[in-house]
Amino acid sequence: MxxxxxxxxxxxxxxxxxxxxxxxxxxxxxxxxxxxxxxxxxxxxxxxxxxxxxxxxxxxxxxxxxxxxxxxxxxxxxxxxxxxxxxxxxxxxxxxxxxxxxxxxxxxxxxxxxxxxxxxxxxxxxxxxxxxxxxxxxxxxxxxxxxxxxxxxxxxxxxxxxxxxxxxxxxxxxxxxxxxxxxxxxxxxxxxxxxxxxxxxxxxxxxxxxxxxxxxxxxxxxxxxxxxxxxxxxxxxxxxxxxxxxxxxxxxxPAAPEDVDRLRAVAPGLGVDWPDGATPGQVVATLDPTDPRAAAFLDVAATLLRxxxxxxxxxxxxxxxxxxxxxxxxxxxxxxxxxxxxxxxxxxxxxxxxxxxxxxxxxxxxxxxxxxxASATRRANEFDRAVVDxxxxxxLADRVGEEFDAAVVDVAGEGKGGTVALDDPPVRARCAGPGLHAGERLRVRLIEAEPTTRRVRFQPA
Known part of the structure; x- marks a missing residue:
């Protein structure tokens, strides 16, 4: 890479x-x-x-x-x-x-x-x-x-x-x-x-x-x-x-039960073991965040702390x-x-x-x-996101058309796509296309990387 x-x-x-x-x-x-x-x-x-x-x-x-x-x-x-x-x-x-x-x-x-x-x-x-x-x-x-x-x-x-x-x-x-x-x-x-x-x-x-x-x-x-x-x-x-x-x-x-259920559902696809009776915190504590699959699971787990x-x-x-x-x-x-x-x-x-x-x-x-x-935190998050975007x-501007290994970390409503986390480089961006499932591993192709709009998009390869 x-x-x-x-x-x-x-x-x-x-x-x-x-x-x-x-x-x-x-x-x-x-x-x-x-x-x-x-x-x-x-x-x-x-x-x-x-x-x-x-x-x-x-x-x-x-x-x-x-x-x-x-x-x-x-x-x-x-x-x-x-x-x-x-x-x-x-x-x-x-x-x-x-x-x-x-x-x-x-x-x-x-x-x-x-x-x-x-x-x-x-x-x-x-x-x-x-x-x-x-x-x-x-x-x-x-x-x-x-x-x-x-x-x-x-x-x-x-x-x-x-x-x-x-x-x-x-x-x-x-x-x-x-x-x-x-x-x-x-x-x-x-x-x-x-x-x-x-x-x-x-x-x-x-x-x-x-x-x-x-x-x-x-x-x-x-x-x-x-x-x-x-x-x-x-x-x-x-x-x-x-x-x-x-x-x-x-x-x-506390996290909503449906959010915990969703996190539990994506664990197998990312190779994360979730023993019976374990809390989300106990599962998270066993993971190595430097492992791309574990890192993708942690991205999904972050929804519990919203x-x-x-x-x-x-x-x-x-x-x-x-x-x-x-x-x-x-x-x-x-x-x-x-x-x-x-x-x-x-x-x-x-x-x-x-x-x-x-x-x-x-x-x-x-x-x-x-x-x-709340207003100050939103503003800080806007700056952080804009810098990374x-x-x-x-x-990535000169790499449009290339393919990457990734994991789906979030899914948009109505099957309109979601967010993927690339293994390498460490990019988090939108992925177009229906049928994505949180926790899914897939190959994606870069279809847009535009600095003037800070827009990066992928699609399933």
């Missing part, structure tokens, strides 16, 4: 078509450059926190210290204290409410906060003393929280590591409990009916000679363990907020407080530099833990945040 690679791709066309937020106003930039608000803080600069992120990251939301504590674990998780830099009612808060999330493109990002803040004063960069919100959690051998604290602190990260470095064996004392914790927590998530859906993501990356190509990337072992730290923290946050009857949860209803949203409440726990993917109530609190909701949920948790009233500016914002975050079209 010829390798996919393009020397030039104009991602600016996507910015022009989808629109980007205006530049930050001088008032917002001035607020971002101002010193953080004064708060009482405990001094945790002696704790050797480290950050673990994708290579090259500068907007560092989290710093970690996770060690064994007898038979259990001691977790300290420092989160950038973004609220200390964003004045309630100020220009910067208004502009972040309009943005919602950081948008990522291969040639640059459109940040939620000015970079002087997100990659500077608030980022948990190594060797820098920073304000943070620190979650301290004592856990038993089963990684069940025994004691949870959340408080403002001053911290200093001693190292910035990447996931590949940790996977290769770089493991300072601060991460000595990470691998065991990740394994225990991952197993617990599956046991309670959750789904750890490691769907390989299509990513556009720059080549060594400055061009672009498309890769399919699954989470690394370190990345999955680190994600379990974030999930645990989100569960602790949800418990605090539900107990107080005020907060902002990330929620997901419908996630935010639920705000100010007068008692909401009727829907569960996240079916996590297998427990859950909240977003660990990425405030990149995701707006985390700032407000964190402030609720701080108030609840200390017994203080929830700040009025938080209470005023909570009812509107679900809609704000454009890259696929550019890379």
């Amino acid at each position: 010829r390798p996919l690679r393009a020397q030039q791709i104009d991602f600016g066309a996507i910015r022009a078509e989808l629109g980007t937020p205006p530049d930050f106003t001088p008032e917002a930039l001035a607020e971002a450059a101002a010193p953080p608000a004064a708060h009482d803080r405990i001094d945790l600069t002696s704790v050797p926190f480290v950050t673990v992120d994708p290579p090259g990251s500068k907007d560092l939301d989290q710093a970690l210290h996770l060690v064994r504590d007898g038979d259990g674990f001691l977790l300290r998780y420092a989160i950038a204290d973004v609220a200390a830099f964003v004045r309630p009612g100020g220009a910067l808060e208004r502009e972040t409410l309009a943005r919602g999330v950081t948008l990522y493109l291969p040639d640059g990002r459109i940040p939620l906060h000015p970079t002087v803040l997100s990659e500077g004063a608030a980022s948990l960069l190594p060797g820098e003393t920073r304000p943070a919100v620190v979650w301290t959690v004592h856990l038993d051998a089963d990684a069940t929280p025994l004691d949870v604290r959340v408080e403002r602190a001053t911290v200093r990260s001693i190292a910035q590591l990447s996931y590949p470095e940790v996977d290769a064996g770089t493991c300072p004392e601060a991460l000595s409990g990470l691998a065991a914790f990740g394994a225990v927590r991952g197993a617990k998530q599956i046991e309670r009916g959750g789904i750890d859906l490691d769907v390989p993501e299509q990513e556009v990356e720059r080549t060594e000679d400055g061009g672009w190509n498309l890769v399919l990337r699954a989470q690394t072992v370190a990345e999955k363990a680190n994600a379990q730290v974030s999930l645990l923290t989100g569960e602790c946050a949800a418990t605090l907020m539900l107990g107080a009857g005020v907060g902002l949860l990330r929620t997901l209803p 419908g996630a949203g935010y639920t705000a409440f100010t007068d008692g726990p909401p009727a829907q407080a569960f996240h079916a993917g996590v297998g427990a109530p859950y909240a977003h609190v660990t990425a405030p530099l990149r995701r707006l909701a985390d700032r407000y949920a964190t402030e609720v948790c701080l108030a609840v833990f200390t017994g203080a009233p929830v700040p009025p500016w938080v209470l005023a914002a909570l009812p509107e945040l679900p809609a704000t975050m 454009l890259t696929e079209a550019v890379l």
Whole structure:
């Protein structure tokens, strides 16, 4: 198979078509450059926190210290204290409410906060003393929280590591409990009916000679363990907020029985064993996402996790407080530099833990945040899809007429076709023609690859 690679791709066309937020106003930039608000803080600069992120990251939301504590674990998780830099009612808060999330493109990002803040004063960069919100959690051998604290602190990260470095064996004392914790927590998530859906993501990356190509990337072992730290923290946050009857949860209803039945029906065609009585999460946990057939099954399984949203409440726990993917109530609190909701949920948790009233500016914002975050998430998904669609079209433009091995991962209504996942290259695109069945393996022919419309289409060969 010829390798996919393009020397030039104009991602600016996507910015022009989808629109980007205006530049930050001088008032917002001035607020971002101002010193953080004064708060009482405990001094945790002696704790050797480290950050673990994708290579090259500068907007560092989290710093970690996770060690064994007898038979259990001691977790300290420092989160950038973004609220200390964003004045309630100020220009910067208004502009972040309009943005919602950081948008990522291969040639640059459109940040939620000015970079002087997100990659500077608030980022948990190594060797820098920073304000943070620190979650301290004592856990038993089963990684069940025994004691949870959340408080403002001053911290200093001693190292910035990447996931590949940790996977290769770089493991300072601060991460000595990470691998065991990740394994225990991952197993617990599956046991309670959750789904750890490691769907390989299509990513556009720059080549060594400055061009672009498309890769399919699954989470690394370190990345999955680190994600379990974030999930645990989100569960602790949800418990605090539900107990107080005020907060902002990330929620997901259980999968519809017909969706589970459809997934079970496609398993045999993709060589996936589904033992009697096994849950979808248990089946997914057995798969190797680098196997093309397993990856196609995971694409179909992703339909079980559709419908996630935010639920705000100010007068008692909401009727829907569960996240079916996590297998427990859950909240977003660990990425405030990149995701707006985390700032407000964190402030609720701080108030609840200390017994203080929830700040009025938080209470005023909570009812509107679900809609704000839903709009921002849709926009981020539009950018992600447009980037991949454009890259696929550019890379395949000279290969119309060629045939590829593929699997059907989705079927459109009324027999009008569906979506296929190619084994190689890692393309996901529409396939014309009736009679497709989810999970089916087939040979497809490329009939269109047009960069100007970002349109790629196949038909059964």
